[in-house]
Every structure is written in C-alpha cells, then in structure tokens.
Amino acid sequence: MGKEIKTVKDIPLQELLLPGHVACAGCGMAISVRHVLKILGGNTVVTVPACCLSVIQGLFPKTAVAVPLKNVPFASAAAVASGLKAGFRLQGKELNVVAIAGDGGTYDIGLQALSGAVERGEDIIYFCYDNQAYMNTGIQRSGATPYGAWTTTTPKGKKERRKDLGLMMIANGATYVATVNPSFPMDFYGKFLKAEEKKGPRVLIGYSVCPPGWRYTPELSIELGKLAVQTGAWILWEFEEGVFRFTGYSKRLAEGKAKRKPIELYLEPQGRFRNVLRDPEKLKALKRGINERWRVYRKIAEVYSSSTPG
Amino acid sequence: MSGTIIITGNHAVSYGAWSSRVRFVAAYPITPQTTIVEMLSDFVNTGKMKAEFMTVESEHSAAAAVMGAESTGVRSFTATSSHGLLYMSEVVHWIARSRLPVVMVVVNRAIAPPWSIWTELLDTMTHRDAGWIQVYVSNNQEAYDMVIQSYRLSEMKRVSMPTMICMDGFILSHTFAPVTVHTPEETDEFLPSYSPLWKIDPENPFSLGNMATPDYYYEFSYLMHEAHENAKKLFNNVDKEFERFSGRSHGGKVHGYMLDDSESVILAMGTLSEEVMVAIDNLRKRGEKVGALKVRLFRPFPAEEISKALEDKEFALILDRSLSYGYEGQLATETKAALHTSGIETPVINMITGLGGRDVTYKEIEKFHGLAKKKVSSEKGPFKPIFIQLKR
Numbered sequence: 091m092g093k094e095i096k097t098v099k100d101i102p103l104q105e106l107l108l109p110g111h112v113a114c115a116g117c118g119m120a121i122s123v124r125h126v127l128k129i130l131g132g133n134t135v136v137t138v139p140a141c142c143l144s145v146i147q148g149l150f151p152k153t154a155v156a157v158p159l160k161n162v163p164f165a166s167a168a169a170v171a172s173g174l175k176a177g178f179r180l181q182g183k184e185l186n187v188v189a190i191a192g193d194g195g196t197y198d199i200g201l202q203a204l205s206g207a208v209e210r211g212e213d214i215i216y217f218c219y220d221n222q223a224y225m226n227t228g229i230q231r232s233g234a235t236p237y238g239a240w241t242t243t244t245p246k247g248k249k250e251r252r253k254d255l256g257l258m259m260i261a262n263g264a265t266y267v268a269t270v271n272p273s274f275p276m277d278f279y280g281k282f283l284k285a286e287e288k289k290g291p292r293v294l295i296g297y298s299v300c301p302p303g304w305r306y307t308p309e310l311s312i313e314l315g316k317l318a319v320q321t322g323a324w325i326l327w328e329f330e331e332g333v334f335r336f337t338g339y340s341k342r343l344a345e346g347k348a349k350r351k352p353i354e355l356y357l358e359p360q361g362r363f364r365n366v367l368r369d370p371e372k373l374k375a376l377k378r379g380i381n382e383r384w385r386v387y388r389k390i391a392e393v394y395s396s397s398t399p400g
Numbered sequence: 401m402s403g404t405i406i407i408t409g410n411h412a413v414s415y416g417a418w419s420s421r422v423r424f425v426a427a428y429p430i431t432p433q434t435t436i437v438e439m440l441s442d443f444v445n446t447g448k449m450k451a452e453f454m455t456v457e458s459e460h461s462a463a464a465a466v467m468g469a470e471s472t473g474v475r476s477f478t479a480t481s482s483h484g485l486l487y488m489s490e491v492v493h494w495i496a497r498s499r500l501p502v503v504m505v506v507v508n509r510a511i512a513p514p515w516s517i518w519t520e521l522l523d524t525m526t527h528r529d530a531g532w533i534q535v536y537v538s539n540n541q542e543a544y545d546m547v548i549q550s551y552r553l554s555e556m557k558r559v560s561m562p563t564m565i566c567m568d569g570f571i572l573s574h575t576f577a578p579v580t581v582h583t584p585e586e587t588d589e590f591l592p593s594y595s596p597l598w599k600i601d602p603e604n605p606f607s608l609g610n611m612a613t614p615d616y617y618y619e620f621s622y623l624m625h626e627a628h629e630n631a632k633k634l635f636n637n638v639d640k641e642f643e644r645f646s647g648r649s650h651g652g653k654v655h656g657y658m659l660d661d662s663e664s665v666i667l668a669m670g671t672l673s674e675e676v677m678v679a680i681d682n683l684r685k686r687g688e689k690v691g692a693l694k695v696r697l698f699r700p701f702p703a704e705e706i707s708k709a710l711e712d713k714e715f716a717l718i719l720d721r722s723l724s725y726g727y728e729g730q731l732a733t734e735t736k737a738a739l740h741t742s743g744i745e746t747p748v749i750n751m752i753t754g755l756g757g758r759d760v761t762y763k764e765i766e767k768f769h770g771l772a773k774k775k776v777s778s779e780k781g782p783f784k785p786i787f788i789q790l791k792r
Contacts, residue, residue, distance in 0.1 A: 177471065206458070
C-alpha cells in the first residue's frame with residue numbers, strides 16, 4: 091500500500107475513532123482501535139460483536155466511529171466479516187473488512203466462527219482486543235483470563251491457565267498471526283501495515299489493559315503495557331508464511347539481549363492479582379506458567395525458523 | 401427459455417434461487433434441506449450461477465455471513481431446517497431488525513428429542529415473531545415461484561423485510577413433480593435487480609445497530625410492524641404481477657377452495673392443505689357443503705381475509721401440524737383472535753395432526769370433518785384442541 095511508518099511522526103493524523111466515545115479513562119481497547127483505524131484508513135468496514143466497543147461507539151443516533159460499522163451478534167464477528175468481504179468482492183470493491191472483538195467474543199463464544207473463517211481462508215482482518223475477561227458485562231472470567239486473576243466469577247483467582255489463541259490460529263492456518271500491544275506503537279503499526287498488505291485470514295491479538303477490570307489506576311495504562319512485555323507476561327511475536335519471529339522487546343528477551351524484569355513489578359499495581367501476591371504457591375505457579383509459555387514459544391521459533399529447510 | 405422439468409421440492413427451490421439471480425449463498429447441511437444447497441453449490445461451481453457459495457461451519461455463521469453479504473447490497477440466500485433454524489435463531493432476529501430482505505427456505509422438520517427428520521411446523525412457528533414474512537407452500541411449483549416472488553416483495557423499499565418460505569420436509573422436499581422454471585433473463589421481467597434500502601458504503605459511513613435507549617428502540621419495532629403492514633397490502637399485487645409474468649397464481653394471502661356455498665371450512669397450511677382439498681372433493685360428492693382455506697401467508701397474518709372466509713359459516717375446522725404446548729395449534733389461536741377482532745362467532749374446532757411427520761390422509765380428514773360437525777352440533781363449547789391422531 092506504500093504506507094511507511096518509521097517513527098511516531100509518521101503516524102497518520104486522521105482520526106477515525108472520534109472524540110466523544112464513552113470508553114473508560116485509560117482504556118486499552120480505545121487506544122488500540124484508534125491506532126487500528128488510523129492504519130487501515132477510511133477504506134475500511136468494521137464489524138463488532140457484543141463487547142465494550144459495541145458500547146463505547148456511543149448511543150444512537152450518534153456514533154464515534156467514522157467508518158461504516160455493523161454491530162453483530164456475539165458469536166458471529168468472523169462470519170459476518172466473511173459475508174461482508176464476499177459481498178464487496180462480488181461488486182469488485184477492494185476494501186479492508188476488519189472484525190474487532192473482545193476476548194470473550196474471540197476465545198470463547200466466537201471461536202467456532204473464527205476458526206471456520208480461518209479454515210476457509212477468508213480475506214479478513216480479525217483483531218481481538220484481549221482485556222482478559224468479560225469486561226462489558228462487569229468482569230467475569232473468560233478463556234483468556236490469566237491464571238490467578240480475580241474476576242467476579244473467580245473470587246479467589248482463576249485456577250486454570252488461559253487459552254493460547256495465537257498458537258490455535260497458527261495451527262488453524264491463518265495467513266498472518268501476531269500479538270500487539272499499544273504500549274509499543276511502532277511494533278503495533280508495523281504489524282498492522284503488514285496485515286493490511288496480505289491476503290487471507292489475518293489474526294492480530296492485542297494486549298488490552300482495563301483499569302476497572304484489572305483494578306489499577308488509569309494513568310498506569312501505558313506503563314503497565316510496557317511492564318507486561320518487559321516481565322515476559324505478554325510476548326510480542328508474529329507468524330507469517332511458515333516463519334515465527336519474536337519482535338520488539340520480546341525479541342531482545344528471546345535473544346538474551348535483555349533480562350526479564352521481575353514479574354512482581356507487573357502484578358503489584360493490579361488488584362486482580364492480589365491473591366497471587368499473598369500466596370507464594372500461587373505466585374510460583376504463575377511464574378511457572380510464564381516460563382512454560384516462553385519454553386513453548388522458543389520451541390515454536392525453532393521449528394518455524396526462517397532457516398527451516400523446505 | 402422457460403421449460404417444465406420434473407424435480408424435487410428442494411431442487412425447485414434451488415432453481416428459484418438461480419432464476420432470481422442470487423449472488424451469495426452461505427449454508428450448512430441439515431436433513432431434509434441439504435439437497436437445496438448441494439444443487440446451488442453445483443450451479444455455482446459449473447458457472448450456471450454467477451454467485452459465491454460459502455461453506456460455513458454452522459447455521460449461526462450461515463445466517464451471519466448472509467447478513468454480511470446482504471448488508472453490502474448483494475442478493476443473498478440460505479436454507480435450513482429444524483435444529484438449524486433454532487441454532488441460527490439469534491441471527492434470524494438480527495437480519496429482520498437490520499431490515500435486510502434476505503430470502504431463506506426452511507424445510508420444516510420436527511424438533512428433537514426424540515430425533516425426527518419428518519415434517520412438523522414447530523421450527524418455523526417458533527420464529528413467528530422474529531420479524532420475517534412467513535409463507536407456507538404446498539407444492540413444488542409454489543416453492544419455486546415463491547422464491548422469486550419473495551425477493552420481489554421483500555426488496556420493495558416499503559417492505560425491506562426478510563422472507564422465510566416454509567415447506568414440509570420430505571413430502572415436498574424429496575418428492576418429484578413437474579415444475580415450470582424460467583431463466584434468469586426471463587425472470588428479469590418480473591424481478592428487477594436489487595436496489596437496497598440501505599447498504600454499507602465507506603463513502604457514506606454510519607454505525608448500524610449501536611445502542612438505542614428506550615427513547616428510540618420502540619420506533620424501530622414500530623417501523624418493522626409498518627413494513628409488515630405494507631407487505632400485507634402488497635402481497636396480492638405481487639401474486640397478480642407474477643401471474644401476468646408466468647400465468648400462475650397461487651391465490652394470494654389465502655387460497656379459498658369451494659368456499660362460496662360452503663357451510664363449513666377446513667383450514668390448514670402447507671401440504672396438509674392439498675390433502676384437505678382432496679378430502680373436500682370427496683365430501684362434496686357425498687353432499688357435504690364443505691370448503692377449504694389454505695393459509696399461505698402467516699406473517700403478516702391475513703386476519704381480514706380469514707375472517708371474511710369464515711363469516712356466517714356453521715363452523716371452522718383448523719388442522720395444525722404444530723402445537724403450542726399448554727394451549728393449542730398456532731393457526732387455531734391466530735384464527736380465533738382474528739374472528740374475535742371482527743366480531744365473528746363461528747365456532748372453531750382445532751385438531752392437532754401430523755406431528756413428527758405422522759401421515760394425515762384425505763380419508764382421515766373426511767372423518768375429522770364428520771367428528772367436528774358432530775361436536776359442534778351436540779356441544780356448546782368452549783372447544784379444546786383435539787389430539788385426533790393420538791394412540792392410547
């Protein structure tokens with residue numbers, strides 16, 4: 091598409107998520123959606139299942155989203171996006187069709203439709219803003235809620251680990267899979283630009299902070315996103331054409347050029363991890379979970395390295 | 401060139417979609433619907449139909465993908481049955497509330513448990529209030545014709561509501577009969593290309609379906625009702641225009657049979673109404689002055705036409721192939737409400753027949769009529785539904 095974003099100064103000035111949206115202060119999703127729409131531009135159609143974004147766009151007859159947006163049933167984002175793309179294709183219209191959904195609408199109720207769309211090779215971009223619980227309904231645990239996190243339905247902290255959607259999407263055959271984090275905007279923009287240029291199903295999973303749901307003060311939103319990566323709790327990577335790559339700070343960690351910061355730095359500001367911090371066994375289990383993720387991803391990187399023969 | 405071919409009810413539907421120049425189909429297999437979309441897949445793959453066929457992973461996604469494609473201004477189609485319809489139910493409502501003139505064929509099938517693949521109307525009856533225009537057909541030609549007519553009616557800007565064409569599983573879906581089909585070029589004369597009431601367009605961006613407070617929601621629902629009222633006014637015009645185009649009429653909202661001098665009337669929907677007409681012929685031979693009313697349009701409900709047909713009759717016998725547990729058959733409920741609204745006091749006997757595909761023969765219907773007549777003449781009512789085929 092010829093777009094190039096090398097520094098913050100190159101970020102498009104056009105705002106397509108307009109002032110007046112009703113997101114909470116410090117909402118990670120609002121920041122991400124703003125970036126996504128800046129990158130993809132006006133030639134974009136968005137489909138949104140039940141999630142915080144279906145609320146924060148504003149009340150009828152107003153809207154804070156300046157591109158066509160179709161609200162759709164909870165489980166249907168990827169399927170509606172498939173239909174939209176087909177409809178435009180039949181009319182010879184070239185434009186970006188992007189589904190933007192929360193983790194509940196992606197990891198849980200919308201997983202079947204997403205998996206179907208990826209398997210069919212649908213030419214869509216799917217962005218999951220992963221705030222790690224059902225936030226729109228008031229903080230209930232989802233398949234994306236991490237081990238140990240408090241939610242209203244895990245009052246003593248979640249006992250299970252979260253699903254790994256990224257690996258599922260690689261296995262499912264997506265053209266492009268990547269994790270992003272708006273605290274690292276250049277990495278974020280780079281990956282979306284790449285996604286836009288590709289064809290087929292492209293799935294991007296966005297780390298997305300939630301001050302009320304995670305029990306921290308909104309001014310920490312960007313800092314928390316940085317800590318998530320620096321401590322290794324969130325890993326930045328991309329998968330394309332059979333090659334897996336760590337990116338940004340996660341790459342430095344993977345290559346041993348930087349050392350993971352203590353996880354406590356990430357957990358302490360968040361009230362949702364209070365139970366973990368009070369219980370050394372839980373803290374140990376949480377750390378074990380992160381280490382295991384890293385072990386898996388290092389292995390994946392090895393298997394899907396660019397030097398892999400044929 | 402138009403021609404007559406011998407095909408199943410399901411394939412009549414597939415040809416209907418072909419004649420209607422459907423551009424997008426998304427579907428998921430379910431008995432007894434499957435052969436509709438199998439043939440459409442074949443049409444698309446051989447280039448007979450210039451369309452996309454999307455093989456989705458569920459009925460929920462079938463309806464969702466159809467909603468997406470139709471939102472871009474492309475004529476779209478899907479078909480399902482029973483559990484498939486129930487599974488897509490959420491999106492069924494969503495399509496109507498989005499005011500998208502999708503046409504869907506539902507091949508009626510009973511709901512499990514126990515598993516049954518045979519016909520019963522409860523699947524579509526359950527969606528009576530989903531906002532779709534509902535038409536019940538009783539022969540293969542009508543199934544074909546109604547696909548084309550439904551696009552015409554649904555896509556009218558005063559309507560812009562989806563249509564659900566309901567047809568009995570196996571009795572129609574898998575039974576061969578002669579059907580006259582028209583090429584898409586011929587059909588163009590009756591069915592213009594799709595010009596949507598609204599469509600998604602980046603040149604004119606807006607949010608669709610974002611949160612509406614109680615200050616606004618009410619009016620959205622009223623507008624759907626108004627659209628149904630318009631559909632009710634236009635339904636017979638479409639039937640007449642179709643007759644001018646093809647030479648065939650199915651009678652409009654309701655199809656009366658030997659009503660003029662009849663003393664009683666048997667009401668039914670779907671294939672049951674064809675069986676009723678055979679029974680009427682036999683009853684007439686025996687001197688019984690009986691008429692039939694085939695109710696073709698169920699939503700919007702043709703209350704005025706039904707009331708008029710039943711006015712001054714000794715009684716009405718309503719055969720329902722569906723049951724609202726704890727009350728009675730749905731056609732009976734609706735008909736009685738219509739009569740009450742018009743101040744007509746014709747007694748109504750409701751018989752529950754054919755559940756789970758149990759055969760209902762014209763000979764039985766002749767007996768049912770005799771029983772109803774006896775009941776009306778010997779009892780005062782109120783009349784409870786009669787489970788006439790129940791084995792004790």
